[in-house]
Amino acid sequence: MVAQIWAVQSSTFGGLGLFAMQDIPPDTVILEEPPMLKICDDDVHASHRSQYVCTAVNMLPSTIRAKFRQLHGADPTRSQAYQDGRILHLNAFGTAINGDVWSVVYETISRANHSCRPNAGLTHNRLVSSRYIAAGSEILINYLLDETLLYTPRQKELWECWNFRCACEACTDHITNNEKRLLMKRLQQHVVLGNRGTRSAAPILDEHIEKIETYIRLVREEGRVGTDIFLANLALFKIYLLKDTLDKAYEVLKSTQRLGEVWQMNWFAGEFAKYLSERIKSIG
Ligand SMILES: [Zn+2]
Structure with a gap:
């Protein structure tokens, strides 16, 4: 007798769900009833x-x-x-x-929960895997007839027909990406303000530095280099000059050198020269 490859267990979505008891390759008949x-x-x-x-x-x-x-x-x-x-x-x-x-x-098949990124589907009384399902994972099907719906209409239809807010992998990714985008937008404001070079109280400048450093880290995580990083570094550089922390400003300049953009280096060098001449004038 072939061992049963599925089981009904508690689901993280609440209630019960169907689970894979062993690794299930794609196009496997999980159960027929x-x-x-x-x-x-x-x-x-x-x-x-x-x-x-x-x-x-x-x-x-x-x-x-x-x-x-x-x-x-x-x-x-x-x-x-x-x-x-x-x-x-x-x-x-x-x-x-x-x-x-x-x-x-x-x-049993009616116990399967929904995912907008399903790993199984129903055909002719058979539950069939559509992707590789690792042992212990929940077997998930798409309740929606239209599988191309985007996040908002998808949530609306799931709510209206089945009374739940979908928290599947695809929907969670969507929320995380959206939140990250919003966070980066907020952080970018500090880059804009820093680049204005306005003289502000030390705590405000320090906050700009902290936020811009987070922004640079997130931009790097996304694998984006170029203008975004340059503008952020330039803002940091200007803030360090405003704070008269030349060693820090020089560090930013050096990090830009590592990025290998000659024109960016020239830009920073120009800003540095402007700063120095103003300082000399103010001393003189
Ligand atoms: Zn979903």
Whole structure:
């Protein structure tokens, strides 16, 4: 007998989910099962739907009925008809059979949670891996019919249809990238202010230095060099001159030399010369 490669376990998304019990290569049939309930959507008017579903569930063998009612969506404070309708809504896959649209619920496949970057999909009662799934990872499918939706419309549809805010890998990446972009925009303000060369109180200049250094680190992390780094270094350089910390200004100049941009070096040297001549004038 082939060992079962999946298991139902607690999911980090809340509730239960399906998990890989061993490494699963792409295009592997993870499991195949017949639906436990099929409802032809065209047969039912929306206003009678819950009652219709409840009647159908009551006709199931008792063990299957119990399994259906254990799926996500049960709410003992509501009527059985409401609960059955909601369980069907939250767990069913829409599928076309002979030109009709059917809602199909599976005992195990319906436990699979959603990801906007799924690693499996459903075809003909089979859950099939679409990517490599490492042992211990959750098996995730895409609930959305349109897989090309961007972050905002995706979240809107998931909320409206399934009542959850997606925190999948793709959505988390989106938020992290967005937050990083916003942070960098805020930090860049200090580069702009530093480049104005305005004389300010020492704590303000120190804050500019700290923020600009963070900005340079983040820009470097993104692998961006060139103008962004140059402008940030120039701002630092000007601030160090304002603070009369020539050793620090010289360090910035040297770091620019390492970047190997001759024109940038000339720019700094010009600023340095301007600074020195003003200092000499003020002393004289
Ligand atoms: Zn998502």
